[in-house]
Amino acid sequence: MPAVSFYKMKKKIISLIEKVAGGFGGPRLWRGRLTAGGSVPVEVFASDDERNGHYSTNVAFRLAKIRKQNPMEIATMLAEKIEEISPPGFLSKIEAAAPGFVNFWIAPSAFQGELKTILKMKGRYGRSKIGGGKKIQIEFISANPTGPLTVGNGRGGFLGDALANILNFCGWKARKEYYINDAKSSAQIRELGKTALGRGTSYLTEELAEKIKKIKLKKGASEEDAGSRLARELMKENRRFIEKELKIKFDVWFSEESLYESGAVRKTLEKLKKNDLAYEKDGAWWFRASRFGDTEDRVLVRNSGEPTYFLPDLAYHLDKFKKRKFDEAIDIWGADHYGYAPRLKAGLKALGVKEDGIRFIILQLVRLVKNGEEVRMSKRRGEFVTLKELIDEVGLDAARFFFLMYSPDTHMDFDLALAKERSLKNPVYYVQYAFVRILGILAKLKTAERKLPPKTDFEPLNTAEDFRLIRFLARFPEIVREAAESRAPAVLVRYLLETARAFHNFYEKERIAGEEKKIAAARLALALATKIVLENALGLLGVSRPKKM
RNA sequence: GUCCCCGUAGUUCAACGGAUAGAACAGCUCCCUUCUAAGGAGCGGAUCGAGGUUCGAUUCCUCGCGGGGACACCA
Numbered sequence: 001m002p003a004v005s006f007y008k009m010k011k012k013i014i015s016l017i018e019k020v021a022g023g024f025g026g027p028r029l030w031r032g033r034l035t036a037g038g039s040v041p042v043e044v045f046a047s048d049d050e051r052n053g054h055y056s057t058n059v060a061f062r063l064a065k066i067r068k069q070n071p072m073e074i075a076t077m078l079a080e081k082i083e084e085i086s087p088p089g090f091l092s093k094i095e096a097a098a099p100g101f102v103n104f105w106i107a108p109s110a111f112q113g114e115l116k117t118i119l120k121m122k123g124r125y126g127r128s129k130i131g132g133g134k135k136i137q138i139e140f141i142s143a144n145p146t147g148p149l150t151v152g153n154g155r156g157g158f159l160g161d162a163l164a165n166i167l168n169f170c171g172w173k174a175r176k177e178y179y180i181n182d183a184k185s186s187a188q189i190r191e192l193g194k195t196a197l198g199r200g201t202s203y204l205t206e207e208l209a210e211k212i213k214k215i216k217l218k219k220g221a222s223e224e225d226a227g228s229r230l231a232r233e234l235m236k237e238n239r240r241f242i243e244k245e246l247k248i249k250f251d252v253w254f255s256e257e258s259l260y261e262s263g264a265v266r267k268t269l270e271k272l273k274k275n276d277l278a279y280e281k282d283g284a285w286w287f288r289a290s291r292f293g294d295t296e297d298r299v300l301v302r303n304s305g306e307p308t309y310f311l312p313d314l315a316y317h318l319d320k321f322k323k324r325k326f327d328e329a330i331d332i333w334g335a336d337h338y339g340y341a342p343r344l345k346a347g348l349k350a351l352g353v354k355e356d357g358i359r360f361i362i363l364q365l366v367r368l369v370k371n372g373e374e375v376r377m378s379k380r381r382g383e384f385v386t387l388k389e390l391i392d393e394v395g396l397d398a399a400r401f402f403f404l405m406y407s408p409d410t411h412m413d414f415d416l417a418l419a420k421e422r423s424l425k426n427p428v429y430y431v432q433y434a435f436v437r438i439l440g441i442l443a444k445l446k447t448a449e450r451k452l453p454p455k456t457d458f459e460p461l462n463t464a465e466d467f468r469l470i471r472f473l474a475r476f477p478e479i480v481r482e483a484a485e486s487r488a489p490a491v492l493v494r495y496l497l498e499t500a501r502a503f504h505n506f507y508e509k510e511r512i513a514g515e516e517k518k519i520a521a522a523r524l525a526l527a528l529a530t531k532i533v534l535e536n537a538l539g540l541l542g543v544s545r546p547k548k549m
Numbered sequence: 550g551u552c553c554c555c556g557u558a559g560u561u562c563a564a565c566g567g568a569u570a571g572a573a574c575a576g577c578u579c580c581c582u583u584c585u586a587a588g589g590a591g592c593g594g595a596u597c598g599a600g601g602u603u604c605g606a607u608u609c610c611u612c613g614c615g616g617g618g619a620c621a622c623c624a
Contacts, residue, residue, distance in 0.1 A: 043565085051568085058567060061604070071604070099604070101568070144624060187623055284622055295552085295620080302622040309624050338553060339619040364554060365618065406562065411555055411617055425574060429587050437585070444584045486565075494563065497572075508589045527584095549587060 010055065010478065012090065013104055014044055017059055020081040046475060048498070050464075053095070053103030054471065060100040071100025078102050111467060112458035114474040118529040119452070126477045126536055131172030131484065137320050138164050140332035141242070142179040145231040146192055146203045149238055151366050151414065154246070154387040155403045156332045158542070159363070161248045162404055162489040163330070165540045170484040175326075177252040178242075179316065182231055184224045184257060185306040193227025208234075228257075241388060247396065247542070259315045265307060268315040268351075269300060277350050292346035314347045321353045330487065332361045361487065364411045394423035397543050401428035404541055405493045427497055428543060431534065434500040436549050437507055438531045444513040445524075452528070453521055460522040465509045469502040469526060473533045480540070489541065496537045503530050 042059045060075035067074070075096035082102070083094050093105035118125050140160030143153050160176060167174040183189065194200030196212050215233050217226050242248050259265050269285070272278040278285050283303030287310070290297050300311045320329045333341075341360050349355055367374060368385060391399050405427070406412055442450055461470065475495070483491040512523045538545050 043567085045565090045567085047568095048571095056568085061567080064604075097568075099568080146624095181624065191623090282622085286622095299622045304622075306622090308622065313624090335554070335618045337619085337624080340624085342552095362554075362618095367617075409554060410562070413561070415561085424587080427573065430573090433585085433587050437588085441584045482565085490563095491565095494572085501572090504588060507584080511584065513584050549585080 009090075009106060009110065009474075010044055010046070013055055013057070016082050016086055017042075017044070017057060017078070017102075019085060020078055046478070048471075049468075050105070052097065052101065053093075054106045055104040056101050057104075058101060060096070060102060064100065072096065072098055075100045075102050108462065108467065111470045111474060112461060115458055115461075115470060115525055115529050118473060118532055119525060122532055123536060123539075125532055126480045127169055127171075128477065128481060129171035130481060131167060131170050134172050134327040135325065136167055136172050136174045136328045136330060137177055137324070137326040138167075138174055138330045138332065139177045139179055141248075142181065143238065144181050144188060145235040145238065146188060147205065147208065147234065149241065149387040151368065151385065151387055151390055152334050152363070154390065154399065155363050155366055155412075156334065157242070157246055157248055157387075158400045158403045159361070159408065159489060160330075160332050162492075162541050163487060165542060166480060166484050166489060166492065167487075169540055170481060172484070175251045176249070177254055178250045180235060180253060180255045180257075181309075182228065182235065182255055182257045183260065183307075183309075183312055184228050185260070186256075186309065189227035189231055190223050191227070192230050193223035193225070196226040196230045197221070197223060199223075245388065245391060245396070254316070256312050256316070259312045259319070264315040264319060265312045268318060269307075269311060271351065272300065275350075287347060287350070289343055289346040292349045294342045294346040298343050298347075310343060310347070313344060314351065317344065317348055317353070317358070318351060321348075321357060326357075328357055328359060330359045330361060332363065335362055335364050338362050359487070361408055363408045366412045366414050369413050369415045393420055394426070397428050397432070398423045398426040401431075401493065401541070401543055402426060404489050407488065407490050429549070430504075431496050431500040431538065432543075432546055433549055434503045434507075435531065435534045435538070435545050436547070437503070438527050438534075439547060441512050441524075441527055449513075449520065449524075452525055456521050456525050457518060458522050458525065460519045461526055463509065465502075465506045466523075466526065469499075469506045469530065472499040472502045473529055476533050476537065480537075492537060492541060496534070496541070499530070499533060499537070503534075506530075 042057065042062050044055055044057045046055055047053065060071045060078060063069070063074050064071035079094050079096040079102050083091070086094070089107055090110055091104055092107040093103075095103050097103055121127075138160050140156045141149070141153050143149055149157075164174040164176045181188070191200060191202040195202050195204050195208070196215075196217060211233055212230065215229055217229065221229070239253070242250070269278065272287060273285075276288075278287050278300055280286075284299050285301040286297045287300050288297055298310055299308050301307050317329065320326050338360075341362075345355070345358065348358060394402075461467070472495075476499075479492060479495045483489055506526070510523055512520050512527060514520075515523065535545060
């Protein structure tokens with residue numbers, strides 16, 4: 001039996017089902033699922049225990065509906081037919097189970113063969129080309145240069161970074177971009193300028209006051225220039241923090257102001273005017289957003305003559321799609337910006353960008369809680385409300401893992417009082433510890449024993465713990481694909497926790513050092529394969545792999 | 550008022566319409582002469598409410614109730 005990846009096993013099962021379930025109008029495969037008779041979804045799902053097979057399908061229920069027949073009868077028939085045509089050595093068992101599932105057990109040799117693949121592929125294990133080289137731009141954090149990064153910025157930052165890794169691993173060309181809101185004509189820069197010149201108190205904190213003292217403003221500087229100068233300073237600091245402390249490397253730092261300098265903002269407005277998509281009212285220029293799905297028309301240029309945020313943002317997104325030819329753009333935003341999405345969508349639609357090109361990932365806000373009471377962003381000392389303070393407190397890996405665990409839709413409650421204590425119990429250590437244990441095993445072995453013999457026999461790997469671990473390892477390619485396709489790194493985090501658990505179980509039960517040669521070699525192969533998968537998965541999430549703990 | 554998200558164990562979260570609703574933390578029992586106990590084994594504990602669709606609903610639909618967010622010539 002040649003080594004096949006688990007993903008191929010699943011496909012193979014699907015093709016077996018297709019062969020025997022035909023006759024109801026060309027079932028086809030779509031995203032790992034079978035779609036038969038046009039719109040009837042059929043699933044083949046992997047299960048974590050042996051109870052109902054390694055794989056199961058609900059195809060009989062779907063067919064029952066079409067054929068008006070008892071699902072259990074169909075399942076029984078399918079199981080029999082599939083058994084007849086399945087290639088030797090692939091399935092160890094197949095059965096129909098009430099009320100109509102068909103369950104598949106993969107032969108041990110096929111699973112053991114997967115180990116060989118992992119050991120051979122190493123860092124490439126799980127890689128694929130399903131992205132087809134499509135260019136995806138992911139824009140995230142893009143925090144206003146008016147102060148330090150918040151905990152919410154961190155959530156978006158880790159998500160964007162991990163997502164880019166995963167997409168690149170699966171054959172997309174993902175680029176990470178930070179949009180710097182540094183437009184001189186913006187209200188926030190002017191407000192910042194007023195504060196810098198002592199004419200206002202917007203964004204003012206003790207830290208900001210320090211910074212204002214530090215920067216040297218020319219005498220008689222305009223509010224615009226003062227704000228711009230101060231924003232640059234704050235941005236410099238945030239960028240240093242992102243690169244050095246968050247360890248996130250952006251491919252592009254895109255300046256909003258550059259869109260003014262290049263004339264892109266002006267050209268975008270002209271285009272809108274020319275096509276009768278903008279009109280003048282009350283001294284301002286409005287975009288006919290209501291014609292394109294938004295609830296009302298939106299201001300592009302204020303009656304003061306200065307553009308709103310919307311106009312340069314349109315120019316920016318046009319730059320993504322028209323100039324730089326991205327196939328898809330993902331904007332990661334906090335929930336507080338959600339209402340802005342229809343406006344941007346309407347604008348892009350009007351300007352001829354195809355609708356499904358832009359995707360918004362809306363992160364629900366992180367709610368900071370202390371002793372059961374909500375803590376509002378407070379400038380008082382001692383409340384770590386900035387991302388820096390959080391990371392200083394709990395560490396980068398713990399913070400990163402914590403945020404990546406949860407789906408963007410979750411309204412997270414982050415308890416400040418418990419954060420430190422929680423951080424020590426962070427699940428990231430559970431995973432990292434599994435990795436460290438493997439290194440511990442290797443360290444215990446003599447140099448010669450650390451290498452696998454050329455023809456390692458996997459036969460001794462036959463306990464329940466062995467198979468369970470192998471099954472998890474073999475699912476890695478499938479899981480990465482799922483994470484990429486659904487743009488959801490959290491899937492990978494959960495997988496990692498389960499795989500680490502499977503390893504800890506294996507470790508508890510079986511020994512390697514000092515075992516008989518054949519057994520030691522086989523178990524070493526399993527440990528090494530686990531190490532590869534953990535390395536690959538942690539690498540994609542951007543979590544470090546410590547040598548010891 | 551309108552729109553979006555959420556409501557699952559004491560707590561923080563899982564479960565792409567499937568089989569006995571999973572973890573972690575907290576609580577209670579056990580397991581270190583062994584490759585690190587940051588680990589393992591076990592116990593107790595949950596789907597906000599009412600209808601509907603379905604062979605099957607935590608998941609989909611409608612209506613309530615509760616929480617968060619958005620409804621700017623701010624970004």
